[in-house]
Amino acid sequence: MKKFLFGASTAAAAMAATVALADQPVNWQLGFQEAATPIMEQIRWFEQYTLWFIVPITLFVSALLVWVIIRYRASANPVPSRTSHNTLIEVIWTVGPVVILLALAVPSFQLLTAQYNPDEEPTMTIKATGMQWYWDYEYQADTEEEGTVNFSSIMLREGDRAGLGRENLAEYPRLLAVDNDIVVPVDTTVRLLVTSGDVIHAFAMPSFGVKVDAVPGRLNETWFRATREGLFYGQCSELCGKDHAFMPIAIRVVSQELYDSWRAAAAENLGNANRELMAALEGNQEVADAGN
Template identity: 70%
Template sequence: MKKFAAGLGALSLSASSAVAAQPEPWEMRFQEAATGIMEEITWFEEYTLWFIVPIVLLVMALLAWCMLRYRSSANPVPSRTSHNTLIEVLWTVGPVIVLLFLAIPSFQLLTRQYTPDEEPAMTIKATGVQWYWDYEYQDQENPLNFTSLMLQEGDRASAGKENTAEYPRLLAVDNELVVPVNTTVRVLVTASDVIHAFAMPSFGIKVDAVPGRINETWFKAEREGLYYGQCSELCGKDHAFMPIAIRVVSQDQYQTWYAAARQDLTGANRALMASIGSGKDEDKVAAAE
């Protein structure tokens, strides 16, 4: 019985992790972090709440006190006090201290976002087009480029992507961007027509794609999985139908996929999906036992 319960728990955990990297209904917080940068962003958001919440409550309390204490019926003769030195010092020094506590970690986080811990092992160019993404793996010896379009509902069966939990409507694509886990990836972002934006919430990256200009960002995914983002700059009538999908796999799976994708991208994607599916099945059997 215990093994059965443990197996159910593992299966439920596996199912939840499959959908953890996409927007959820009524989601109020960030998506689960898949990179160190996103973990730092999440920490900073929680850190700032320790300042924001007390300040909001204090201001609300002061407003309520002033409205009740100094209303015309309770205070028919208004005060003619022009200033109070102590209060003016407090409301000048207090905000300065708060801003320092916010500014220092925010500057540190901003520096981290622009400074990888190591030299990127690979470079990918992402070009925004109305309304899809072109990807180019900038390997001098074995370059690879392809287009990533939103998956149409009628193409799910032929693509082997009928599971809407893993390949959600309006977020799934025909060709995912595939990268190896625990690898620093440089992303060069540009556009061919209008301004777009390359955004991946679980990675903590969001950068504008501007025609005639190349912006640079980077990420290092620490967990395997399929992650979804979207164009985050209004770019025309199909702006809402321009998703980004990044599949993070093991080093061996990536090397096998990349070698095959240069000859047959569709076949390489199918083989990769099959290898990931067989791995999940083995994990489920092991958990059930």
């Protein structure tokens, strides 16, 4: 019955012709990754907003330093001024920075508040536990019918690519791909509980604007709502030991129909659920490429 439901949802999703893309770092990237959540959109806006202050101030201070060096060098100014103060200048360099800091502080506090206060009640909860050097995930069962889903997510080994159907390096890059992705539905507010089973780790997903420490004995909470489907990569961002660099995070965002089918199947057999989900997504890609 579950296979029938999964097949039906696969066909419906294929008709929608959605294409799952992978968001990951690129060579020579200078800016943030493309936003996949409302919070990351605000972070990207705030970064661009601050540049309108940072760039003019940097250029002004640099020009002022050059002017002072040239104008008041010893050869051009053998008798230095003995001026001790200037009231107008002191007012300007006191009031000016205060105004600038206020202009930065107000949107900064608004963004900080939004990061910890979702605009709607989360509809699902995932617990992420950092371990040396992998992640354990637990899906909280909201109803008795859902069942609990628990699994470990380990960096994909090169020898395991063929067996897991993850040979496409563009979608499953070296050192970022994992054997088991977190799967969540699109346009759904997800509560993320983060902790650690040994040392301090950090759960970071750049496209989501999420970065939270995983501390032993402490449960930190954050949230996200992905607004587009795809496969998104992050990493542990706290130095946690010799294999810190080999502790990636992968979140796959899919349609609600595909997620419901995956969740039902994953409660019984995670491997089969992942294979069926990937087959469904590959079918979507083929339909999209055909122009249907």
